[in-house]
Amino acid sequence: KKAGFIFDLDGVIVDTAKYHYLAWRKLANELGFEFTKEQNELFKGVSRKRCLEILLDIGKIKATQEQFNTWMVEKNVDYLAYIDQMNASEILPDVIRVLKFLKDRDIPIALGSASKNAKPILEKVNLLPYFDSIVDGNNVTKAKPDPEVFLIAAKNLEVDPSLCVVFEDAVAGIQAANRAGMLSIGIGDPNILSEAAFNFKDFTEMSDSFLESLLNQNK
Ligand code: G6P
Numbered sequence: 001k002k003a004g005f006i007f008d009l010d011g012v013i014v015d016t017a018k019y020h021y022l023a024w025r026k027l028a029n030e031l032g033f034e035f036t037k038e039q040n041e042l043f044k045g046v047s048r049k050r051c052l053e054i055l056l057d058i059g060k061i062k063a064t065q066e067q068f069n070t071w072m073v074e075k076n077v078d079y080l081a082y083i084d085q086m087n088a089s090e091i092l093p094d095v096i097r098v099l100k101f102l103k104d105r106d107i108p109i110a111l112g113s114a115s116k117n118a119k120p121i122l123e124k125v126n127l128l129p130y131f132d133s134i135v136d137g138n139n140v141t142k143a144k145p146d147p148e149v150f151l152i153a154a155k156n157l158e159v160d161p162s163l164c165v166v167f168e169d170a171v172a173g174i175q176a177a178n179r180a181g182m183l184s185i186g187i188g189d190p191n192i193l194s195e196a197a198f199n200f201k202d203f204t205e206m207s208d209s210f211l212e213s214l215l216n217q218n219k
């Protein structure tokens, strides 16, 4: 039976976490408080709305609905200014090797991201053609660790969830993959992503023979 592969975007394909961080930090500073890199870890895999809720908690700020909406828009405008400057050089190491490995073998590939900016980012870095399906923040109602985003991706690829492999850099993403009954592969710090079935620091550490073994899970 055929396998399907699902990639998270931010932190797996491109390092956009730094741009999210700069945009959130700017807003925090405008509101009169600091926002650290360590705090930014909590934002990985988390929806824009939830991120702002956490940010305002950190700054102990109570917002009206109107302010909340204004700040959501402001953060995204700043973030998009960074995205606009992106190009293929920002694709993380060996991502293209892995995508090509799968494409060469006709393995279906999906994106499973919480971001509402997923498509423009993939376009910017010229990776759109690799993806058979894109499931992002515009298509889901329940955020990771809910498995919804990955289950929709599996459905779109017409692959049984038990035959799907998920690459993720966020704890919530690994949990979502596990709950979907998929094979979770952590990309990043193995101590943080300890719930993953396998861990790699980045794709340069993932051999072709390991990828090959994922194709033949024989489930
Ligand atoms: C990804 C990132 C999060 C981000 C979320 C929403 O999951 O890891 O840090 O908050 O996407 O992104 P968006 O582009 O819709 O603001």
Ligand code: MG
Pocket (backbone or CB within 6 Å): 008, 009, 010, 011, 012, 044, 045, 168, 169, 170, 173
């Ligand atoms: Mg991520």
